[in-house]
Amino acid sequence: MPVSGQGPYDDQNIFARILRGEIPSRRVYEDEWAVAFHDIAPQAPVHVLVIPRGRYVALTDFVATAPDAEIAGFFRAVGHVARELGLEQPGYRVLSNMGVHAGQEVPHLHVHLFGGAALGPMLVKA
Ligand code: AMP
Numbered sequence: 001m002p003v004s005g006q007g008p009y010d011d012q013n014i015f016a017r018i019l020r021g022e023i024p025s026r027r028v029y030e031d032e033w034a035v036a037f038h039d040i041a042p043q044a045p046v047h048v049l050v051i052p053r054g055r056y057v058a059l060t061d062f063v064a065t066a067p068d069a070e071i072a073g074f075f076r077a078v079g080h081v082a083r084e085l086g087l088e089q090p091g092y093r094v095l096s097n098m099g100v101h102a103g104q105e106v107p108h109l110h111v112h113l114f115g116g117a118a119l120g121p122m123l124v125k126a
Contacts, residue, residue, distance in 0.1 A: 006099070007107070009055045015108035019053060029081045033073030036081045036113075045116030046085055046092070050078045056109040058098040078111050087115035093122075 010016070017023045018037065025037035028048055039047040052074045056062040063071060082092055092115030097104040 006057045009057055010107055013108050015051050015106050034077035044114040048113045050081055050111045052109055057107045058109050059096050062109050082113055093119050
C-alpha cells in the first residue's frame with residue numbers, strides 16, 4: 001500500500017525483476033524475508049544491497065504497512081549479511097534512500113551496506 005508522498009509500487013522496477021530472476025544478480029544471501037546482492041556500481045570495497053521480498057517502495061511504507069514478522073525478518077537479514085560479510089569489525093555503514101531529495105533511483109525498498117574501508121564523512125557537505 002503506498003504511503004503519502006510515494007507512488008504505487010511498480011512491479012517492473014529493476015529489483016522486482018531481480019527478485020523474479022528476470023535479471024541476474026550476484027546474490028550473497030537470501031531467506032524467507034530478504035535477498036542480498038552486490039551493487040552493480042559499488043561505491044565502497046564492499047557494497048551490498050539488502051531488499052525485502054515484499055512489494056514496498058521505501059522504508060516509509062514498509063514500516064507503516066508490513067507485518068511485524070516481516071519487519072523483524074528483514075532487519076535481522078541486514079544484520080546477518082553484515083556479520084557474514086565480516087563487516088562488524090572494524091565497522092560498516094547502513095543507508096537507505098527515500099524519495100527525490102535522497103536521490104532514490106530504484107522504487108523498491110533497499111538498504112545499502114558499505115564496508116571494507118574507512119568510509120569518510122557521512123554526507124558530502126553542500
Ligand atoms: P538508490 O539510489 O538508493 O535507489 O540505489 C540504487 C542502487 O541500485 C545503486 O547503487 C545502483 O548502483 C544499484 N543498482 C541498479 N541496478 C542494479 C542491478 N541490476 N544490480 C545491482 N545493483 C543495481
